[in-house]
Amino acid sequence: MGIGEQSLSLTFHGVRGSTPCHGREIARYGGNTSCVSFAVPGHDPVLCDLGTGLRYFGLGCDPDAVFQGTCLLSHLHWDHVQGLPFFSPLLRPGSHLTVYSPHPEHGGSVAEVMADTIKPPLFPVTLEQLPGSISFVEATDTEFTLHGRHPEVEPIEVMTRLIPHVGATSGYRLTWKNISVSYLSDHQQPIDGSMTVTPGALELCSGADVVIHDAQYTPEEFATKRDWGHCSIEYAINVAVQAKARMLVLFHHDPAHHDDLVDELAAEAAAQGRECGLEVVAAFEGMTLHLPC
Numbered sequence: 001m002g003i004g005e006q007s008l009s010l011t012f013h014g015v016r017g018s019t020p021c022h023g024r025e026i027a028r029y030g031g032n033t034s035c036v037s038f039a040v041p042g043h044d045p046v047l048c049d050l051g052t053g054l055r056y057f058g059l060g061c062d063p064d065a066v067f068q069g070t071c072l073l074s075h076l077h078w079d080h081v082q083g084l085p086f087f088s089p090l091l092r093p094g095s096h097l098t099v100y101s102p103h104p105e106h107g108g109s110v111a112e113v114m115a116d117t118i119k120p121p122l123f124p125v126t127l128e129q130l131p132g133s134i135s136f137v138e139a140t141d142t143e144f145t146l147h148g149r150h151p152e153v154e155p156i157e158v159m160t161r162l163i164p165h166v167g168a169t170s171g172y173r174l175t176w177k178n179i180s181v182s183y184l185s186d187h188q189q190p191i192d193g194s195m196t197v198t199p200g201a202l203e204l205c206s207g208a209d210v211v212i213h214d215a216q217y218t219p220e221e222f223a224t225k226r227d228w229g230h231c232s233i234e235y236a237i238n239v240a241v242q243a244k245a246r247m248l249v250l251f252h253h254d255p256a257h258h259d260d261l262v263d264e265l266a267a268e269a270a271a272q273g274r275e276c277g278l279e280v281v282a283a284f285e286g287m288t289l290h291l292p293c
């Protein structure tokens with residue numbers, strides 16, 4: 001096997017929480033909402049979430065090839081699905097995206113909710129009118145396997161657990177060979193500000209090489225938005241430390257957090273993490289991590 005076949009890589013296409021935003025003051029980290037892609041040797045692309053960053057992932061795909069891929073959708077809030085109708089590979093007949101999602105608490109199945117959202121008058125066409133196709137699979141608190149393009153390829157094992165947020169929300173853990181990456185984009189800290197972590201969230205992150213985690217608030221912001229579904233950066237560090245993860249990627253930056261503030265918060269978090277043997281970095285658009293196995 002060549003060197004390229006020995007590593008899993010993940011790329012951040014959208015790292016912003018809540019709503020897309022733009023401007024010089026947020027240009028370095030970027031203003032697109034949640035979308036992370038995984039490139040795993042022998043596998044079709046795997047995505048976490050379909051926020052506006054998805055459009056840029058799509059623009060990087062081969063324009064002449066039929067697309068096949070999988071998305072692990074955390075939940076149905078706008079900032080996690082808004083990129084779907086702008087995903088250019090779905091403009092090619094034969095392209096297909098399989099979307100795993102928790103069962104929504106409102107509005108029927110995930111397929112029904114998405115069909116109700118992407119249609120006139122909210123959007124010019126329906127999902128069914130796109131040349132490519134999408135299938136939705138509801139998967140809550142379970143494990144499943146993503147197979148490679150050939151039977152001899154090592155499969156990707158996926159674990160999904162419901163995590164506290166607003167409405168049904170999943171966190172995911174992907175394991176390929178000896179590499180594990182956890183994705184908890186929107187994670188409600190206990191509203192009393194304590195550091196308790198649910199067993200499901202701990203299970204997702206246990207011993208992970210990389211934990212991609214909600215980092216929406218400073219402690220002061222959390223104090224005024226306790227039940228908005230998110231957490232302080234300190235809580236994100238606490239989750240990763242409790243789970244004995246190796247690296248924490250701060251994600252889902254608040255739209256009000258300009259680049260200099262994210263730099264400052266990330267430096268503080270990195271110093272805190274170092275004391276516990278945890279590497280901490282802040283995600284930015286275009287960041288790629290290569291994880292060798």
Ligand SMILES: [Zn+2]
Nearest residue numbers: 017018079186
């Ligand atoms: Zn979100």
Ligand SMILES: [Zn+2]
Nearest residue numbers: 077165186229
């Ligand atoms: Zn949300």
